[in-house]
Amino acid sequence: MSDIVLETRDLVKHFPLTRGVVFKKQYGAVRAVDGINLQLRRGETLGVVGESGCGKSTLARLLVGLETPTSGDLFVQGKNMSQVSAEERRRGRRNIQLVMQDPYTSLNPRMTVGDIIGEPFEVHPDVLPKARRRARVQELLDLVGLNPDHINRYPHQFSGGQRQRIGIARALALNPEIILCDEPVSALDVSIQAQVINLLEKLQHELGLSYIFIAHDLSVVRHIANRVAVMYLGRIIEIGTEDEIYDNPTHPYTQALLSAVPVPDPRLRGHRDQIVLTGDVPSPANPPSGCRFRTRCWKAQDVCAEQEPMLEVRDKSGHPSACHFAEVRDVVHASE
Amino acid sequence: MSTDVNVKMEALAGVDPNALPLQVKDLQVEFRTRNGIAHAVNGVSFDLRAGETRAILGESGCGKSVTAQAIMGILDSPPGFITGGEILYRGVDLLKLPESERRKVRANRIAMIFQDALSALNPVFTVGFQLAELFRKHRGMSRKDAKARAVELLDLVKIPAAKQRVNDYPHQFSGGMRQRVMIAMALALDPEVLIADEPTTALDVTVQAQIMALLAELQRERNMGLVLITHDMGVVADVADRISVMYAGRVIEEAGVHDIYSTPAHPYTKGLLESIPRLDLKGQQLSAIKGLPPMLTNIPPGCAFNPRCGYAQDICRQDPAPALFQVSPSRTAACHFWKEVKGDE
Ligand SMILES: Nc1ncnc2c1ncn2[C@@H]1O[C@H](COP(=O)(O)OP(=O)(O)OP(=O)(O)O)[C@@H](O)[C@H]1O
Ligand SMILES: Nc1ncnc2c1ncn2[C@@H]1O[C@H](COP(=O)(O)OP(=O)(O)OP(=O)(O)O)[C@@H](O)[C@H]1O
Ligand code: SF4
Numbered sequence: 001m002s003d004i005v006l007e008t009r010d011l012v013k014h015f016p017l018t019r020g021v022v023f024k025k026q027y028g029a030v031r032a033v034d035g036i037n038l039q040l041r042r043g044e045t046l047g048v049v050g051e052s053g054c055g056k057s058t059l060a061r062l063l064v065g066l067e068t069p070t071s072g073d074l075f076v077q078g079k080n081m082s083q084v085s086a087e088e089r090r091r092g093r094r095n096i097q098l099v100m101q102d103p104y105t106s107l108n109p110r111m112t113v114g115d116i117i118g119e120p121f122e123v124h125p126d127v128l129p130k131a132r133r134r135a136r137v138q139e140l141l142d143l144v145g146l147n148p149d150h151i152n153r154y155p156h157q158f159s160g161g162q163r164q165r166i167g168i169a170r171a172l173a174l175n176p177e178i179i180l181c182d183e184p185v186s187a188l189d190v191s192i193q194a195q196v197i198n199l200l201e202k203l204q205h206e207l208g209l210s211y212i213f214i215a216h217d218l219s220v221v222r223h224i225a226n227r228v229a230v231m232y233l234g235r236i237i238e239i240g241t242e243d244e245i246y247d248n249p250t251h252p253y254t255q256a257l258l259s260a261v262p263v264p265d266p267r268l269r270g271h272r273d274q275i276v277l278t279g280d281v282p283s284p285a286n287p288p289s290g291c292r293f294r295t296r297c298w299k300a301q302d303v304c305a306e307q308e309p310m311l312e313v314r315d316k317s318g319h320p321s322a323c324h325f326a327e328v329r330d331v332v333h334a335s336e
Numbered sequence: 337m338s339t340d341v342n343v344k345m346e347a348l349a350g351v352d353p354n355a356l357p358l359q360v361k362d363l364q365v366e367f368r369t370r371n372g373i374a375h376a377v378n379g380v381s382f383d384l385r386a387g388e389t390r391a392i393l394g395e396s397g398c399g400k401s402v403t404a405q406a407i408m409g410i411l412d413s414p415p416g417f418i419t420g421g422e423i424l425y426r427g428v429d430l431l432k433l434p435e436s437e438r439r440k441v442r443a444n445r446i447a448m449i450f451q452d453a454l455s456a457l458n459p460v461f462t463v464g465f466q467l468a469e470l471f472r473k474h475r476g477m478s479r480k481d482a483k484a485r486a487v488e489l490l491d492l493v494k495i496p497a498a499k500q501r502v503n504d505y506p507h508q509f510s511g512g513m514r515q516r517v518m519i520a521m522a523l524a525l526d527p528e529v530l531i532a533d534e535p536t537t538a539l540d541v542t543v544q545a546q547i548m549a550l551l552a553e554l555q556r557e558r559n560m561g562l563v564l565i566t567h568d569m570g571v572v573a574d575v576a577d578r579i580s581v582m583y584a585g586r587v588i589e590e591a592g593v594h595d596i597y598s599t600p601a602h603p604y605t606k607g608l609l610e611s612i613p614r615l616d617l618k619g620q621q622l623s624a625i626k627g628l629p630p631m632l633t634n635i636p637p638g639c640a641f642n643p644r645c646g647y648a649q650d651i652c653r654q655d656p657a658p659a660l661f662q663v664s665p666s667r668t669a670a671c672h673f674w675k676e677v678k679g680d681e
């Protein structure tokens with residue numbers, strides 16, 4: 001079996017911008033995801049980082065089939081999801097599950113925890129006979145560190161961190177191989193965040209899961225990811241191993257992003273190489289020509305407006321970066 | 337509208353220019369709700385010097401915003417009531433002043449910026465109008481002068497093309513720009529104390545860095561005291577001079593920034609530091625704090641942290657709660673076992 005469990009080729013999602021009520025006229029499009037190529041390997045965690053609105057959640061929704069791509073292909077276990085039978089697509093989908101950001105709104109308040117976690121069995125009844133479902137749900141509760149006796153409780157009787165565990169248990173119900181986490185800990189308090197991160201890591205080892213972990217917190221992603229993709233305005237602008245991205249970033253945007261993260265160590269105050277960007281993020285409905293980052297880039301030259309830099313290896317850092325002038329800059333100084 | 341509201345604060349009875357710009361002493365706030373009394377703030381004390389940055393650090397629901405609201409006099413009351421303590425501006429207890437006097441101090445000397453800038457700005461007026469109103473109301477300026485000051489302020493907080501943008505509405509600004517407008521409004525009347533309640537939590541890191549740099553610059557120029565409320569240990573390490581760590585409505589540790597990070601003396605502070613992933617550490621183990629913070633209507637007897645604490649002994653489960661012990665001349669911690677926790681590093 002192939003080592004690549006999930007792959008996208010030129011994946012695109014544009015949301016049309018329309019005017020008029022009766023005769024809708026399209027006058028443009030939000031280019032939320034604009035040509036994404038990535039591969040997820042078995043057992044690894046691929047982190048996806050980038051600022052608000054860069055298309056992370058849209059990408060996640062495309063990958064789990066909640067959104068249909070405008071163009072491009074999605075391969076699950078080597079099979080192109082747009083070219084297989086409906087039955088095979090359903091089975092592919094079952095293999096990829098989503099854990100969402102907001103543990104407060106992503107659970108139906110009128111359903112018991114047992115019904116919430118067991119809901120996937122209603123959609124895929126062939127996975128487990130009815131009689132064995134309750135026991136399976138209790139097993140799942142136990143697996144994520146919740147009391148199996150609380151199966152009849154409602155979401156409001158749980159804290160934020162516990163609700164996130166419920167969301168994880170539901171995602172695990174159908175024994176998927178791939179879990180997509182869209183900001184799974186950003187709504188949680190710091191002391192609870194670590195509990196959920198540790199749980200996700202434990203489950204990955206025990207169940208051999210592959211993760212795509214979306215977050216805007218670069219410290220959390222460094223902790224959990226093996227490889228990292230950095231997104232800007234619907235595109236991946238740099239991708240590499242955790243070390244390549246954090247120790248040897250070559251794209252100016254990655255460098256600025258990393259340099260802006262405060263480090264919880266007052267001894268480093270004033271000693272960090274902080275790159276403060278000027279200007280606002282352009283609208284994804286109207287991205288700049290050439291390099292999308294050029295309106296905020298301190299290295300921009302004429303060529304940056306004329307030619308779009310491809311995501312490819314250009315320098316000795318050895319990992320792909322979408323910058324004409326990619327070169328390593330050390331912005332995160334390793335401690336201890 | 338009267339024009340004499342631009343009071344010289346020294347005229348306020350009892351103001352001592354040599355006293356600290358802000359001192360909070362044993363502040364108590366409770367919410368009287370149907371489910372019982374929630375003790376949101378249980379004896380919070382801290383000092384703020386001119387030019388100093390005091391961080392108030394703690395997790396959701398520990399009473400940070402309620403403390404700020406009590407200082408600003410904008411507590412939601414009822415159900416919220418200040419049941420004890422003092423809030424001193426240069427030696428004068430604001431809680432004992434008549435409402436009109438208190439309002440003057442708060443409008444002129446102590447200002448606040450909120451987490452959510454969009455909800456704090458009025459959507460139906462232009463940004464320029466809202467800024468100009470401050471000068472008209474509190475400084476009695478003419479419409480024209482006030483507008484000119486508004487442009488100056490937008491310039492000060494680095495809004496590009498301030499002269500044109502002054503006529504825009506809040507929704508026409510990005511999140512980072514709105515937060516800058518909030519800062520401009522807070523600084524308009526040249527306060528001595530600025531309270532910033534999670535000023536960058538809703539923003540991306542690159543924008544957060546811009547805003548924090550701007551705040552630091554303005555603070556330095558004006559020698560203003562800053563109370564920074566946050567749960568972000570990274571931001572605190574970057575900007576704070578002194579830190580008050582809160583848990584369940586109490587300050588459980590108070591110290592200078594270097595002491596807190598190098599030798600935390602309270603298990604909760606220590607646990608927080610060990611549970612955050614760091615950008616500059618690879619392969620780091622995260623040791624989570626077990627359990628959950630208590631309900632404020634049902635705070636456990638003794639030390640409120642005891643059900644989650646690895647150091648807890650019997651004494652921790654009995655009232656009274658541990659007092660703030662003097663760890664060194666310049667720091668305190670509310671833990672019976674602070675010596676063990678701190679170690680001899
Ligand atoms: N259903 C939709 N219709 C129109 N535009 C959309 C839709 N969903 C997302 N967008 C737009 O697509 C862009 C990308 O949004 P997305 O939610 O994927 O960003 P994100 O990276 O997840 O941001 P955040 O960090 O804030 O969650 C945004 O400009 C957003 O406004
Ligand atoms: N208007 C209110 N009515 C009832 N209870 C309130 C009210 N405002 C705050 N509280 C309670 O007071 C406690 C402290 O709230 P506060 O807003 O100060 O928390 P915080 O530390 O600022 O948290 P966060 O980090 O989430 O902003 C909370 O438990 C909250 O439920
Ligand atoms: S291609 Fe040009 S504008 Fe884009 S990141 Fe590189 S230097 Fe900057």
Ligand code: SF4
Pocket residue numbers: 602603604639640641642643645646647648649652658670671672673674
């Ligand atoms: S007083 Fe006891 S329970 Fe509280 S923090 Fe100290 S050791 Fe832990």
Ligand SMILES: [Mg+2]
Pocket residue numbers: 056057058
């Ligand atoms: Mg998102």
Ligand SMILES: [Mg+2]
Pocket residue numbers: 400401402533
């Ligand atoms: Mg708050």
